[in-house]
Amino acid sequence: MTANDQRDAAPVLSVEGLTVSIGEHEILRGVDLVLTPGRVHGLAGESGSGKTMTGLAALGLLPHGARAGGRILLDGRDLLALSQRDLNAIRGREIAMVFQDPATSLHPMLTIGRQLTEHMRHHLRLGKAEARARAIGLLGQVRIPGPAAAIDRYPHQFSGGMRQRIAIAIALACGPKVLIADEPTTALDVTVQAGVLRLLRSLCDDLGLAVLLVTHDLGVMSAVADEVSVMREGLVLETGPRGRVLREPEHPYTRALLDALPREGSATPTDAPPKDGSDALPGEGSDALPREGS
């Protein structure tokens, strides 16, 4: 399989000891992740554990007042050390992100065609007609019905799931090397999700795209990820090949996530409301799942 051939390929993006804090609050406490061309790295973990923040850091889009430490190497350049200007040239062109909230990825006042072609014209210097043709092709690829007519519509005229697919098309517009996809399929039904997962997989296999796939859905993880990392409270608890992490998890938190899935023949849910503070800030006592050593 293609995926296996590339096991030893050089990483395209490596995150080393990434820390991010806002005020007193340490959000990331030393995250390490490696992305390789042609492979999907799945990132799971507790809500609030810092998955989105890790992606934002890689794009130089941290919230105002955030301080970052460590290194994020893209083909050897440390993104944390680049100027805004250099980052702008890389963002969208070499590394792109699909945001968790499709509302964040799309501008409400611009047609989706404008949003799709803007980057292509700027980064790839395509002409108007050429960019438009490519945009229509991309919309078809992400399965938007009637792409030639859809291109002139505004985001609010699409359903939530369609907006998410449009956001994916925009991220792919300039043929990036690295795609950070933050929960790209949570807004989709399972059959359309299957299509997007197949699309992501083929972009990796055929074009050598490296994908960081943030998802809380371990079924999705199992379907497309080559490597899996599990985060909690600003740290990566466990990393390894998909089959190993999902079948023989080493960390009790990973085990607990797998056990939480409602399955065939499972009993009715417990009546207990969630304990206080799940999703809590790092170090503030989290949810009902076992911690290390417990």
Place this chain on the structure above:
Amino acid sequence: MSLLTVEDLVVDHRTPGRPAVRAVAGASLSVAAGEVVGLVGESGCGKSTLARAVCGLVPAGGGTVSFEGGPVTPLGLRRRDRALTKIQMVFQDPYASLNPRRRVGAQIADGLATAGDRETTAGGMLERVGLPARMAERYPHEFSGGQRQRIAIARALAARPSLLIGDEPISALDASAQAQVATLMRNLAVESGAGLLFISHDLSVVRLIADRIAVMYLGKIVETGPTAEIWADPRHPYTQALLRAIPEPDGLGRLPEELPGDVPDPADPPPGCRFHPRCPVAMDVCAEKEPAFGPVSCWLHPPA
């Protein structure tokens, strides 16, 4: 008696200079007091539009929506607030449920005031959905995606609705938190005798909390039934495809099956059975006559 009854509802989205998009094309659905109904279906099939029509946020082009025995008619936004606070909706995009410029505690307190609840505090509501009470001081942008969803749920529950509509209310939570929060929504609704219409793409969560499931395809409800029955024996070919596409966390790297064919355009729906161009078992009649009956709208399952 049904708390909510939707009959042959039609909703069109109109954009000047374009054909109307019939997002809901004759859908019928009911929710009883104390009942949880899961609404599932393909992305773009009209679930959110149906939910908005139930809240009176978009006008119905045909059919009826009645709530507690009276019709729901779209009202101006301000009047709606007073008339329909008994229906609360958690929107798909948590930013649509929350005002970005106000502290989340103040927004939850509004809901408590609506319900005339002077005992519960905003912090107490946050704790119920699993967040520390102190977070009431923060603004919506200072939260992660999953935390924002919990806040939107707390705000809706604070108003003590008799019908709660959750449009993908927990999609950003991790697997264990999803089961917890979904169960919490179910318990709070059922204990207070409210109905819950729960829209979700996460079928395992729907299965966990719904008493009944309604499956929607291209503007219509194509199958309804008790959750356990649909799970054990899905009858509509679309329902079957949906259940087959759920990825298993078995670590084997198997890509789930997609549906063949293109996602249909609601502005130009296929004639006959709306699913026929993609249906693996379509027959001649399917392209000509619409199976306009329930509980399974399919020529293979005509009503007895």
